[in-house]
Amino acid sequence: MSRRASGLRAWFLQRATAIYLILFLLYLLQHLIFNPPDSFAAWQGWVAQPLVGLGLLLCFASLLLHAWVGFRDVLIDYVHPTAIRVSILTLFGFALIGCALWVMQTIFLATVA
Amino acid sequence: MKFSVYRYNPETDSEPYMQMFEIEQRQGMMLRDALLAIQEQDESFTFRHSCGEGVCGSDGVNVNGSNKLACIAPLTELKDPVEVRPFPGRPVIRDLVVDMSQFYAQYNQVDPWLQRKEPLPEQEILQTPEERDQLDGLYECIMCGCCSTACPSFWWNPDKFLGPQALLSACRFLADSRDQAGEERLDKLEGPYKLFRCHTIMSCVEACPKGLNPTKAIGHIKAIMLKEAI
Structure with missing residues (x-):
């Protein structure tokens, strides 16, 4: 009795990440409207706050997971030859991992500065 | 004209x-x-x-x-x-x-009949009016095929995605208090294709001449699955 396979899990992940993304983007928007950082140092100081940094990390993790599920859905729908699908999916996976590492580096650098 | x-x-x-x-x-x-x-x-x-x-x-x-x-x-x-x-x-x-053979084959895949594990009683199996109400909006399907053939997901993967009609029927039996094969039915719908190719496009709802809502039924199946999984 395994319901944890690719169908339900992917679908749930997409919904859950979407909810986090919308909430965090609302917070981001109000922050940029009401307290727009006016200098690089202000940006850095904002990101260096532990809660903001954690929130941002979660936001990007959600974004990348969401993109992964969505992109995989598009490929399952439209790209049927297995070899091409696997190749594109692998490339996209590496690109997402690259993005993830880059985001982590940026937030880490802001935190230690 | x-x-x-x-x-x-x-x-x-x-x-x-x-x-x-x-x-x-x-x-x-x-x-x-x-x-x-x-x-x-x-x-x-x-x-x-x-x-x-x-x-x-x-x-x-x-x-x-x-x-x-x-x-x-x-x-x-x-x-x-x-x-x-x-x-x-x-x-x-x-x-x-x-040729609608594939459409009927997909319908057949959801085992569209009542399944009992307990031995069948001498009399009919009774339902409360509330239990009977659960079937409204599901049993009325006449299998004309308007919904499934309007569904983009069914166009792309008609051999793997069951399509709105078959999924509405799956929901009809999952919702039936007399059916006892819910677990098996859910297991059969797992995987990325059979159920989860539905992207809530809702062309099926627009097409259904009987005013039924397969998208809602599909959402209901997903909700049952989630409830059973956690």
Whole structure:
């Protein structure tokens, strides 16, 4: 009795990440409207706050997971030859991992500065 | 009223073509009446129909781009000239007649019958009125195929995605208090294809001539799955 396979899990992940993304983007928007950082140092100081940094990390993790599920859905729908699908999916996976590492580096650098 | 009708006879035509017909519109005329009038002008014109009142589900066609039952589509609601085509994405047998075998095979895959594990009682299995209410909006499906053949996910993966009709039927049996195979039914729908190719496009809801909501039924199945998984 395994319901944890690719169908339900992917679908749930997409919904859950979407909810986090919308909430965090609302917070981001109000922050940029009401307290727009006016200098690089202000940006850095904002990101260096532990809660903001954690929130941002979660936001990007959600974004990348969401993109992964969505992109995989598009490929399952439209790209049927297995070899091409696997190749594109692998490339996209590496690109997402690259993005993830880059985001982590940026937030880490802001935190230690 | 002018009609542009899809014609294809695989025995004589190398490829399909559209043919114009003009018929005189009478009051209260449905599209099926117009197709019958066309057939009087050209008796080689072929389409399926039977009851003529939206019960048998035989005369589903694509009209001006959307799937409808010809017998309950009033001509007054259609834009002139009316373009009539067979269901999209299905192999054409002749003119408006399509091969629906795959659609029936998908329906068959959800085991569309009541399953009991306990021995059957001597009398009928009773339901409370509330339990019976759970079946409303699910049991009325006449399997005309308007929904599944309007579904983009069914166009792309008709062999793997069950399509709105079969999933509505799956939900009908999951919702039935007398059925005892819920676990097995859910297990059979797992994986990325059978159920989860539905992206809530809702073309099925728009197409259903009986006003049913397969998207809602699919959402209900997902909710049951989630509840069972956590």
